[in-house]
Amino acid sequence: MKKRGFRKTIAALLIFTAIVMSLFSCAGDELPAVVTKGLPDEDSSGTITANGFVYTLYKTYAELTAYKGSETVPVIPDQIELKPIMSIGASAFQGNKNITEVKLPALLRQIKKHAFDGCENLTVINLPGTLESIGDYAFKECGFSSIDLPESPASIGKYCFYESKLEHIDIPSGISRAGKYAFYGCHYLKSFTLPPRMTEISDKMFYNCTSLEEVTLPDTVTKICDYAFSGCSSLKTLTISNSVTSIGNGIIVGCPSAVIIAKEGSFAAKYAQNNNYSLETTK
Numbered sequence: 001m002k003k004r005g006f007r008k009t010i011a012a013l014l015i016f017t018a019i020v021m022s023l024f025s026c027a028g029d030e031l032p033a034v035v036t037k038g039l040p041d042e043d044s045s046g047t048i049t050a051n052g053f054v055y056t057l058y059k060t061y062a063e064l065t066a067y068k069g070s071e072t073v074p075v076i077p078d079q080i081e082l083k084p085i086m087s088i089g090a091s092a093f094q095g096n097k098n099i100t101e102v103k104l105p106a107l108l109r110q111i112k113k114h115a116f117d118g119c120e121n122l123t124v125i126n127l128p129g130t131l132e133s134i135g136d137y138a139f140k141e142c143g144f145s146s147i148d149l150p151e152s153p154a155s156i157g158k159y160c161f162y163e164s165k166l167e168h169i170d171i172p173s174g175i176s177r178a179g180k181y182a183f184y185g186c187h188y189l190k191s192f193t194l195p196p197r198m199t200e201i202s203d204k205m206f207y208n209c210t211s212l213e214e215v216t217l218p219d220t221v222t223k224i225c226d227y228a229f230s231g232c233s234s235l236k237t238l239t240i241s242n243s244v245t246s247i248g249n250g251i252i253v254g255c256p257s258a259v260i261i262a263k264e265g266s267f268a269a270k271y272a273q274n275n276n277y278s279l280e281t282t283k
Helices: 002-024 267-274
Strands: 046-050 053-057 062-067 083-088 168-170 191-193 214-216 237-239 259-263 278-282
Antiparallel strands (some): 046 053, 053 062
């Protein structure tokens, strides 16, 4: 009888704990999980060249590994040799100053590192809803002023849009993290929106974005890493919510007119005071 009573007590405590935790869960905890399929680990079965594209073939899919054509608007087919093209390989278009637009295959899942690095005249690119990951340096120094990111990717690689000509970026709800330096040196970037899943501003994520003037971080952000907004020389206000509990070094170094706006007594307010940053407090 004692054991049965003990079990009932434990069960009641577990139920009570679950109820309490649900009351204090943050908005991000209630978001559905991001489901990614990835690509199967398969051995290559050879390469093929067609219409200027070089492909690596696998058992169930193909990867575009290089472009040697001269078209300014290359159209990548949906499949080759009856295999869906699911990957743009590393450095596939790197340094191509001829292309102005690229049409990607409908079932694309990944864009690997440096894929379009240095394509300075690339101003239009369509990203399909099947895309799951965008690699490091993928769109470094590209020429587009805007890009529509689908809801599907789970992450953006480091240096992904480094010194591109982006003016605004809406980071979709599926993305939980952007790598460090993701928007480093985007001198034309005037505004951005962050999704609920992105709780961290990574190292130098917006470093040297000299056109940013006002930034308001959503309540879901809890951590701002080192030098996140340093060098944003036009920055006037950085509004940090009460939910932020970790701030790295020098987040607004090189922002001579920047004022941190934070709730009185908050972690951000104390951080600003301790680092001699201009501060405006709210009640």
